[in-house]
Amino acid sequence: MYLTQSLHRAVQQRPGDIATICGDRVRTVAESADRIARFAGALRELGIEQGDRVGILALNSDRYHEYYLAVAWLGAVVNPVNIRWSPAEIIYSLRDSGTSVLLVDDAFATAIAPIRAGFDGLRAVIFLGDGEQPSETLSYEQLIAGHEPIEDTRTGGDALLGVFYTGGTTGHPKGVMLSHNNVVASGMGSLATGFVLSKGGRLLHAAPMFHAADFALWTVGNLAGVTHVTVPMFTPKGVLRAISEHRTTDGLLVPTMIQMLVDDPDRADYDLSSMRQFVYGASPISEAVLERAMKAFPAAGFTQAYGMTELSPIATLLSPADHARPELRRAAGRAAPHVEVRVVDEFGNEVPRGTVGEVVAKGDNVMLGYWNKPEETAAAVRDGWMHTGDGGRMDEQGYVFIVDRLKDMVITGGENVYSIEVENAVASHPAVASCAVIGIPDPRWGERVHAVIVTLPGKTVSEAEIHDHCKELIANYKVPRSVAFVDALPISGAGKILKRELRKQFWDETDTQVS
Template structure:
C-alpha cells in the first residue's frame, strides 16, 4: 500500500466531499488533490527527488495536510519539526537528516535566519503563512498556482515515508525512519481493533500535527473518508468552538488536554453531542477526570492508545468497551490487531503473566530504524522485536500495565523528555557541579521535569537561573519546573547515579514509578 491511495479512492468516489476545513478555508477532495499534485510539481521544480527530505515547521492548518500528501506523492520524505524545540534542536535535526527544503509559517518565520546560519545544506525555505512573505522565502500559494500537477509516483511499501525526530538517549534528537507500510499498518490495525474514527466523519486536529499521535489520527481519517478540521493549536475554547461550528465527530487529545477542557466551566455551556470518539494517549487517565469527561461528552466513547514513534505509533489499545470497567482504567490495553506484544526479561525471554519485565512489540508497525544510527537501531530492534524501554506486566487476559520506564525518560503533558538532554544543558551552567533529572508526579501534566543539582562549592543556583539558562538550549517543555539542591547524589558501587532513590520520595504515595 501507499499513503496517497486514499486520495485516489476519495477522488474517484466523492470528489465534491469536503476534505479540509481551516477557519474560512474549505476545500473539496477535488480541489485538495489538485493542489497536492501541484505542490508536488513545485517541489520537483525546486530539485526535490525521490527520497529527499522536506521539513515543515508550522502550527496546524490545512496546508499541513497538503504537505504530508504532496511529499508522499512526489516520493520524497517528510520531516515534521517539533514546534516546541529550540533553534539549536531544530537545526540539529535538519542538518542530521540532510533536509534541503523547509516549509515555515508566520509563527516561526523569525527563527529562519538562525536556522539558515546553522544549516548550510538548507537550500530553500517556503513560506506557507497568511501574513506578508519574508523577502528571502518562496511563497507557498504562488508555487502551487504556477506549477503544473504531476502524476503520483505511488511510492509505497517499504519505501521511506518520513523521518520523525524524537528525544535521544545521547543528548541529541534521533530520527525515527517510518515506511509507508509502517504507518498504514498502524492505522489499519488500530481501526480494526476498535472503531476510534467515524466513517465519513469529521476529525479535529487540535493536538500538534508534527506529533505522530495526531498523524495517526490523520492517517485513520484518510482511510475512512473523514473531513480534516484544523485549529492552529489546542485551547479549550478553540476545541469547543470547532466542535460546535463543524459537528466534529472524533478527537485526539492527551489526558492533560482533556482535563483542561472539562475543568473549564465554559465547556458545560456548549453542545458537544456531535462527538462520537475521543482517543487519548501518553498516559492513563484518572477515573475522576474520565467521569467529568464523560459528563462533558455524553455521546463519546473513550479509547486509550499506548505506543511510541518507533511503532508508528500504536502498540496496544484500551477500547471503548474496556473503559466501562473501572478495574481496567490503569491498563494500557491489549495488543492492537497488527502487533504482537510480550513482556520479556533481560535475555528476551517471555516472563510469566503478572511478572514485570520490558514491553516489546513486533509487527509491520516497527520502524525501519534510526536515521544514520545502525548501532542504536540494532540495540532497539532485536529479533524483530522493538524494545520499548517501558517496564510492564501482562495479566491473564493480555492487558498490559506500564509500571516503570527502563529508559531514562519522562512523559510530561504527552511529550517525551529524555533526562540526558536536560542534564547536558544543565551541566553547561557554571554553578552546576553535577545533576540528575527525574520525573515527579504532577496533577496537571502527569509528570513534571525535576532537577536535583549539586552546585560547585561557594556557588548557588535558583529555579529562575536554571530556566533562563536552559531556554537557549532546549525546548520549553524540557526545562525543569522544580529543583532540589543537594550536597551529593546517591551512587551505586559502579558510580552510577541511583535515580530510583531520587524518585522514591516523590512517588512512594502513588505505588508506581510512572503516571
C-alpha cells in the same frame, strides 16, 4: 501499500465531499487532490527527488495535510519539525537529516533567519502563511498556482516515508525512520478495531500535527474517509468553538488537554453533542477526569492508545468498553490487530503473566531504524522485536499495565523528555557540579521534569537561573519545572546515580513509577 492510496480512492468515490476545514477555508476532495499534485510538481521543479527530505515548521492547518500527501506523492520524505524545540534543536534535526527544503508559516517566520544562519543546506524556504511573505522565501500559494499537476509516483512499501525526530538517549534528538508500510499498517490495524475513529466523520486536529500520534490518527482518518478540521494549536476555547461550529465527531488529545477542556468555565456555552470518540495517549487518564469527561461528552467513547514513534506509533489500545471496567482504567490496553506484544526478561524470553518485564512489540509497524544510527537501531530492534524500554506486566486476558520506564525518560503533558538532554543543559551551568533529572507526579501534566543539583564549592545558583539557562539550550517543555539542591547524589558501588532513590519520596504511595 502507499500513503496516497486513500487519496486516489477518495477522488474516485467522493470527489465532492469536504476534505479539509481550516477556519473559513473549506476544500473538497477534488480540490485538495489537485493542489497536492500541483505542489508535488513545484517541489520537483525545485530539484526535490525521490528520497529527498522536505521539512515543515508550522502550526496545524489544511496546508499541513497537503504537505504530507504532496511529499509522499513525489516519493520524497517528510520531516515534520517539533514546533516546541529551541533553535539549536531545530537546526540539529535539519542538518542531521539533510533536509533541503523547509516550509514555514506565520508563527515561525522570525525563525527563518537564525535557521539559515545555523544551517546552510536549505535549497529553499517556502512560506505557507497568510501574512506578509518574508524576503528570500517562495510563496506556497504561488507555487501551487504556477505549476501543473504531476502524476503520483506511487512510492510505497518499505520506501522511507518520514523521519520523525524524538528525544535521544545520547543527548541529541534521533530520527525515527518510518516507511509507507509502517504507517499504513498501523493505520489499517487501528481502523479495523471499529472503535478508534468514526468512518466518514469529522476529525479535529488540536494536538500538534508534527507529532507521530496526530499523524497516526490523520492516517486512520484518510483511510476512514473523514473530513479533517484543524485549529492552529490546542486552547480550550479554540477546541470548544471548533467542536460546536464544525460538528466534529472525533479527536486526539492527551489527558492534560482533556482535563483543561472539561474544566473550562465556559464549556456549557458550547454544543458538544457531536463528539463520538476521543483518543488519548501518553498516560492513563485519572478516574476523576474521566468521569468529568464522560459527563461533559455523554455520547463519546474514550480510547487510550499506547505506543511510541518507533511503532508508527500504536502498539496497544484500551477500548471504550474497557473504560467501563474500573479495574482496567490504569491499563494501557491490549495488542492492536496489526501488532504482537509481549513482556520479556533481559534475555528476550516471555515472562509469566503478572510478572514485570520489558514490553516489546513486533509487526509491520516496527520502524526501519534510526536515521544514521545503526548501533542504536540494533540495540532497540532485536529479532524484529522493538524494545520499548517500558517496564510492564500483562494479565491473563492480554491487558498490558505499564509500571516503570527502563529507559531514562519523563512523559510530561504528552511529550517525551529524555533525562540526559536536560542533564546536559543543567550541567553546562558554571555553578553546577553534578545533577540528576527525574520525573515526579504532577496533577496537571501527569509528570513534571525535576532536577536534583549539587553545586560547586563556593558557588550558588537559584532555581530561576537554572530555568533561564536551560531555556536557551532546550525546548521549554524539557526545562525543569522544579529544582532541589542537595549536598550529594546517591551513588551505587559502580558509581551510577541511583535515581530510584531520588524518586522514592515522590512515588512511594503508588504501585508504579510512572503516571
